[in-house]
Amino acid sequence: MVVDDKLISHLAELAKLEFSDTERVEIKKDLEKIFSFMEQLNAVNTDNVAPLIYVNDDVDVVREDIVDHPITKEEALSNAPIHDSDYIKVPKFVTHRS
Amino acid sequence: MAFYRTLSALQGDLFSGKTTCKQVVQDYLDNIDRNKSINAFIEVFKDSALARAEELDGQLINRQPQGKLFGLVIGIKDNIVYKSHLSTSSSKILTGHRSIYSATVIDRLIAEGAIIIGRLNCDEFAMGSSNETSYYGPVRNPHNQEYVPGGSSGGSAAAVAADLCMASLGSDTGGSIRQPAAFCGIIGLKPTYGRVSRYGLMAYGSSFDQIGPMAHSVEDIARIMEVIAGADDYDATSSSVKVEKYSERLQEKSTYKIAYYKEAIENSNIHPDIRSAAMKLVEDLKSQGCVVEPVSLKELDYIVPTYYVLSTAEASSNFSRYDGVRYGYRAEDAGDLDSTYKKSRSEGFGKEVQRRIMSGTFVLSAGYYDAYYSKAQKVRRIIADKTNEVLSSYDFILCPTTPTPPYKLGSHQGDPIAMYLGDIFTVQANLVGVPGISIPVGKTEEGLPIGMQFMTAKFQEGKLLSFCNQILKG
Numbered sequence: 111m112v113v114d115d116k117l118i119s120h121l122a123e124l125a126k127l128e129f130s131d132t133e134r135v136e137i138k139k140d141l142e143k144i145f146s147f148m149e150q151l152n153a154v155n156t157d158n159v160a161p162l163i164y165v166n167d168d169v170d171v172v173r174e175d176i177v178d179h180p181i182t183k184e185e186a187l188s189n190a191p192i193h194d195s196d197y198i199k200v201p202k203f204v205t206h207r208s
Numbered sequence: 209m210a211f212y213r214t215l216s217a218l219q220g221d222l223f224s225g226k227t228t229c230k231q232v233v234q235d236y237l238d239n240i241d242r243n244k245s246i247n248a249f250i251e252v253f254k255d256s257a258l259a260r261a262e263e264l265d266g267q268l269i270n271r272q273p274q275g276k277l278f279g280l281v282i283g284i285k286d287n288i289v290y291k292s293h294l295s296t297s298s299s300k301i302l303t304g305h306r307s308i309y310s311a312t313v314i315d316r317l318i319a320e321g322a323i324i325i326g327r328l329n330c331d332e333f334a335m336g337s338s339n340e341t342s343y344y345g346p347v348r349n350p351h352n353q354e355y356v357p358g359g360s361s362g363g364s365a366a367a368v369a370a371d372l373c374m375a376s377l378g379s380d381t382g383g384s385i386r387q388p389a390a391f392c393g394i395i396g397l398k399p400t401y402g403r404v405s406r407y408g409l410m411a412y413g414s415s416f417d418q419i420g421p422m423a424h425s426v427e428d429i430a431r432i433m434e435v436i437a438g439a440d441d442y443d444a445t446s447s448s449v450k451v452e453k454y455s456e457r458l459q460e461k462s463t464y465k466i467a468y469y470k471e472a473i474e475n476s477n478i479h480p481d482i483r484s485a486a487m488k489l490v491e492d493l494k495s496q497g498c499v500v501e502p503v504s505l506k507e508l509d510y511i512v513p514t515y516y517v518l519s520t521a522e523a524s525s526n527f528s529r530y531d532g533v534r535y536g537y538r539a540e541d542a543g544d545l546d547s548t549y550k551k552s553r554s555e556g557f558g559k560e561v562q563r564r565i566m567s568g569t570f571v572l573s574a575g576y577y578d579a580y581y582s583k584a585q586k587v588r589r590i591i592a593d594k595t596n597e598v599l600s601s602y603d604f605i606l607c608p609t610t611p612t613p614p615y616k617l618g619s620h621q622g623d624p625i626a627m628y629l630g631d632i633f634t635v636q637a638n639l640v641g642v643p644g645i646s647i648p649v650g651k652t653e654e655g656l657p658i659g660m661q662f663m664t665a666k667f668q669e670g671k672l673l674s675f676c677n678q679i680l681k682g
Binding site: 117118120121122124125126127128129137140141143144145147148149150151152153154156159160161162163164165166168170171172173178179181185186188189190191192198200201202203 | 304305306308309401402415441442444445446447448507509510512513514516517524528531532533534535536537538542543544545546547548549550551553554557562563565566567569570571573579580582583584585586587588589590592624625628640641666
């Protein structure tokens, strides 16, 4: 698997990461190694094998739909790096189109 | 100074008035101070631990000690949250994060009389096998500080080995409890998937992650498991299978049928001292009347690649929550919202975490999903079916916990694949969801610990622990 700049940029965009030019060279090299390591799986015959998604038998175990472990607004805001008394603050992201 | 090696010895002295919880906590605090160079703790909860000890001593004075784990001084891996305490998963991106709730395991420990003494260093978000990816610097192996303690629960293993606490909690996604337990010469159990609630454990690979205990004795592992295991309304994958009284089974003596992988023990990549320790254990078990037979697993080489496809995929999805907005580190003056995400994540995550997020993003992305992600899920089924088949005719599978003994700090940096291959024997239990334990079986010529691993069928922790107790007690 050849890892080119286009693929790195695409993955970085999806993963919301960014890399400097030097980091880019490094991550390209690392991902090439990692992907070819993963490609060893191509040698396994998986015809008629269903994907394993849950390792245990009991799935979809849900509790009663009752509110529990509530938190206060202050607690919810307490870890946000930038907030006021009511809201978490982020840079403006809605722009007005004229 | 002598430290207690079993909770029952400690409780004996507490109940007969020979010592107090406060004295025991103070002894550990002093020892932590003397061993700062190991870097096992990110934070010691000195004040809250001492206050808690005094509270428990009050119960002693009234002759009403409460709880199965009364007096147990325990450390927690920094990816398990404890209300009102900082919790960072050894990552810069969670700088200043103070948890607003406690993990289920923490609530259960405290309800049974345990004292939480601090949070323990680990690889960043549990991603690593040497504890060198921590934002707070590497942990050093107490047996020789030039060597790594293993990872990712390196602080949890080193702290127990160096008597900085009696026991600890770690988490294990691909070997992160068992491998450091082996490297530090202690016992570490990864329970069956679903046996212990993951509520309050920072997610890495959600179909693999399990919290488990690390300690000096099987007895303590059993007693901690009795408290932390069991169904939990807040983790839909926690199992409702009844929790056994593990500690009451420890005196059972029995002969078992044990399988071992010929390829694993006779492989030239296995360190000779580990190979001979494994062969010796095989002979010892045979002489005690166990049937020990080689079985083959031709998929052995595919275990680690399967694990890295699936665990990185799950991680890339889980880690989308770290956005620099709701908690933790936020890049300053990033400009717009998109740049806030990108800069906060790029500055906040370390290299190995970024590598795994990128790998996971790739295997889940359009055009590659079937060839990588679905493929690995299918191979996971093949490996699970074959392992469960072996475990239907054998009680245990034996193999070394690690192919090599601890290595020197810095020696495995720069080659992610070499580091990943160190997980070759531990990852299988996570792929299949079965329990695995590492027990100390001796030392290499250089005096570094060797660990052996036993796996057993799902929810058979009781049998596993009584067997390990039988081996260690002779």
